[in-house]
Amino acid sequence: MNSGVVFPRPNPKVLADDGDELRFCSTCAFSQACLAEGMDKSALMDLHVLVEHVGPLHAGDHVFREGDPFEAIAAVRAGTVKTCTVDPEGREQVLGFHLPGEVIGLNAIHGDRYPCNAVALDTVMLCRFSFPRIAMLATRLPNLQQQLFRLMSRDIGVASLFAGNHSADERMAAFLVSFSRRLAERGFSPRRFQLTMSRTDIANYLRQAPETVSRVLRRFEQSKLVSIKQRDVEILDMPRLEAMALAVLRH
């Protein structure tokens, strides 16, 4: 398995500036979001100039590593990226899972180094943005600046989502609901989806033992909240799941 760092050296093949790139990149949710913020066509062109399409990365590939010098942020275009730290004793701490349309690396600006690892959980495609260049561009494009502010602001809130002291059931329900909603935002089905990460990763993220995750999911299944086959999830009773998650998500 290739576990090298591929992020700082984007594959030249996927950077080809062929005629399809503009259309191709219009599927990049990050650009889309900027567009939605009122950026005009020429502004979008400026963005395209500094986008690098990276990938495909495969499960286990690192997007960046903790301690690497910070150079760029990236928008996930396809697949799932896990961010995590490793403490001095080698124990991993999962910080988050990042779905298509979400941006990673924003927590590296302060410190000039990535404070965590970013690892592909499946086949991942990225849009890479040199940060100095996008920041420079943002001084000319207020909408872009505003969008960057918004993205970072949201990450602050997301990071404290699971900060509370809730039960294992509540955290798991919140995890499933949150995952479902984020998928729905990008046009995926909110009822049927695949958990691309291992039980161990979920457990770590939710501050639980993997055994607890397994037991909670089984109980959810027994109470007809969800149906689970391997990593495939079908949500059967969204209202009740949302009710359980309410204490964590607050809406």
Added chain:
Amino acid sequence: MNSGVVFPRPNPKVLADDGDELRFCSTCAFSQACLAEGMDKSALMDLHVLVEHVGPLHAGDHVFREGDPFEAIAAVRAGTVKTCTVDPEGREQVLGFHLPGEVIGLNAIHGDRYPCNAVALDTVMLCRFSFPRIAMLATRLPNLQQQLFRLMSRDIGVASLFAGNHSADERMAAFLVSFSRRLAERGFSPRRFQLTMSRTDIANYLRQAPETVSRVLRRFEQSKLVSIKQRDVEILDMPRLEAMALAVLRH
């Protein structure tokens, strides 16, 4: 006790544009930080124009409330501010404590409303910055923009500091060390300081029961790690405390 929202209506008395304001505001750590980032004198003047000095606020006063429309960020100049949410059942969740030199409100950009309450824990002085105006200014002053990016980026990291699944002792040690370091950054003593928040607030922040906080602190005192009289803390063995906190803080 006055528990009204004072933030959106700064006290006119402290906004007086007398000759001392420039010197006065030079004690505002936010401006200082921007200065340190290489802003020249005229840039600083631009900042001063849009600063509003707010305060003094007293213990229990709200700086802003969850749900209030987002208009401004604020730098703490003196005192301590607690940010917290309240869930549908009325249970509070403490998100953080903010010391002089730290900025609050950055998590409100996304959503256009404050996602949490901000409450003064003691006598608090603030610098208030209209966000639309400071964002506008940031397009002209790349150093200011960069500073805002940095502040938000740091908040992402801070929010996930206590995300890990650590023991009560480790979290408390990390809390004390982190508090001490942040005070030291601003020139306060890192060995002797006052915990301006209640045990209940600390407990909530660390996901513990107040009783657990009490017991952990007593054990710390018995092992000569710290000396505690009410809310006054003296750290007696910083190396050992830092060692305990290592798993949480990672440095």
Added chain:
DNA sequence: CGCAGATTTGATGATTCTCAAGCATGGTGG
């Protein structure tokens, strides 16, 4: 002085972790 709120302390209990073993699953090579 006495009251209200905060903190401490002790006893008990429950959620969750740990340890250990069994069971699927998916890929590999014979």
Added chain:
DNA sequence: CCACCATGCTTGAGAATCATCAAATCTGCG
């Protein structure tokens, strides 16, 4: 094609950390 292995997942039993409940103590303040 099937046995085999590695990995991840599940399940059960026992243990431990930490929360809860109850009550005493302390503190600041009117």
